[in-house]
Amino acid sequence: MFVESTSNAKSFTAMLDQFKEHIAQKFPESASGKTLLAVSGGVDSMVLLHLYHALKLDFAVAHCNFQLRGTESNLDEKLVIDFCKKYNIPCFVERFDTMQILESRKVSIQIAARELRYNWFKQICIDYDYQFIATAHHLDDQTETFLINFTRGTGIDGLVGIPEKNENIIRPMLNFSREEILHYATENGVEWREDQSNATTKYLRNKMRHLVLPVLKEENTEFLKSFQNTLHHLKQTQLLANDAVAFFEKECVQMIENQLEFDLDKAQDFSNKKHYLLQVLKRYGFSSADEIEKICLSEAGKVLKNDQFTILKDRKKLIVFEEKSISNIIFCIKSKDDVLSLPFFMNISEVEKEGFNSDKCTIFVNSNLLKWPLILRRKQTGDYFQPFGMNGIKKVSKFFKDEKLSKIQKDNTWILENGDGKIIWIVGLRADDRFKITSNNQQNYKITLNQ
Incomplete structure (x- = not known):
């Protein structure tokens, strides 16, 4: 028409x-x-x-x-x-x-x-x-x-x-x-x-x-005008609510390495905690206050998922992260001169006979024991190694448990593997004792992680 x-x-x-x-x-x-x-x-x-x-x-x-x-x-x-x-x-x-x-x-x-x-x-x-x-x-x-x-x-x-x-x-x-x-x-x-x-x-x-x-x-002949007034009041209330949520976020929420962490102890200071959590978690596709309350009360290790994000209960925290399957990704280091740039910078260099000061980002190994290429990968079922300073072997899963690592920390940990399949280093956590330097007459390498 x-x-x-x-x-x-x-x-x-x-x-x-x-x-x-x-x-x-x-x-x-x-x-x-x-x-x-x-x-x-x-x-x-x-x-x-x-x-x-x-x-x-x-x-x-x-x-x-x-x-x-x-x-x-x-x-x-x-x-x-x-x-x-x-x-x-x-x-x-x-x-x-x-x-x-x-x-x-x-x-x-x-x-x-x-x-x-x-x-x-x-x-x-x-x-x-x-x-x-x-x-x-x-x-x-x-x-x-x-x-x-x-x-x-x-x-x-x-x-x-x-x-x-x-x-x-x-x-x-x-x-x-x-x-x-x-x-x-x-x-x-x-x-x-x-x-x-x-x-x-x-x-x-x-x-x-x-x-x-x-x-x-x-x-009401003035209905639309009355509705505009109601809408104005609702928007003012919405602003007040948004300010309250912003204060809650400032006190209880922090972003650490692309994951959101809620401090549940601090959240106790807020009345109706689950609804404050809900207002933040809505942005990540979670919309049920009851489900959020349930995971808050659950034991460590419980998860709540949607198509894109996962909430993990980790002792006194809720951790929100995006699911990305990278368990099958590996990186190769073909020789001493091959500098790794992904997923982080890692390089290998010769070192003097004295002054081996290890820390969480640096280990020293007997170069004669290395077999190329070295492989950087995620944890696999059945992995074991000999933690530095110990005589016996230990399952990597048991090591993670003893270190009290969260699920996210476990999933984000990298393992440096020798060409013969032996683990050289749980990167950033513990070197393997089998590759330690035992004599100053050997040629030695320093492996450095630059995060």
Whole structure:
């Protein structure tokens, strides 16, 4: 369906001035930067386009044709292209084979369209140096999102609704209602097209729009204004909560070698500890407060996993790390002159007959016992060695246990193996006694680890 205003009014409404002031206050960086407008052809996005053009901002238009409505989709595309041609506005158009993508991905139309749309927008920004993506979400959209999240069950993050800014995505029309947008469009001769699917109640959002919101507005003619006040209070509460979580992180959380460590002793000082933990762990894909409480109370060694991250209970800590299978990776040192650079720097050099001062990063070995190539690898089942200063052999797993290493420390420990399969060094922990220097008449090597 094509809609065109019958009004010939030339004057701009107060909305233009309000929009200009809103941009200056909330999005000043976009006023001077390059912005990509997401324009569907509906009234909301066409008014956004009209406002940006009226303010002479630096922008281009991106239109997605999902080819789901046949001729109607193509007419939407034509409307956007014609407007841009008329006013010499850069315009990007992409036609997606949405149905084929739906069949291959097995996701809903809404999810598929959103992913296609935003992935394409972001690629345009990269290719053509646009700093911002602007969408035409408005106050009614915000209210519908609140109601949807409310009915499904959510925390405060879900109740505050659609953010005004999210990375480089901005939503400069959230302060304006659909009624104000329609009034601006009709008064200023803005052309737009209606998507007839928006009139049905097939989808939950449409049910909220056509069945719930009208009742609320009928009961309270100032409903949207009241909702804005409620949203403001919720956002203030969200800021207070965020400050509390930030203080919790400062006191109880630290990042050590790409892993996150929670000090559970210090966390005891915070009431409702599991919910503080939850707020931080949400960023890593963990969303169950009960599961987090359970692992806090579990014995050392217990883990909680998702597709990407693992939480390890390690005595009085929770340790979060990314799962990366590197158990089969090995590095070869072919000769004394071969300097290893990965996974760390390791070099071998000849040393004088005196002054063997070992530490955790340096060992001294009898060079006559080395067989090339040396291998740097992870622990394997059945590994054993003769710890320096001891007469008997010991399983590496038992050595790790005696050293009270956490699972992460065990997994991140490297072993230097001789060409004959004997362990030379549990790197950074203990050398093997079988390779020790026994006579000053031998040729000796120093092996140095530079982390």
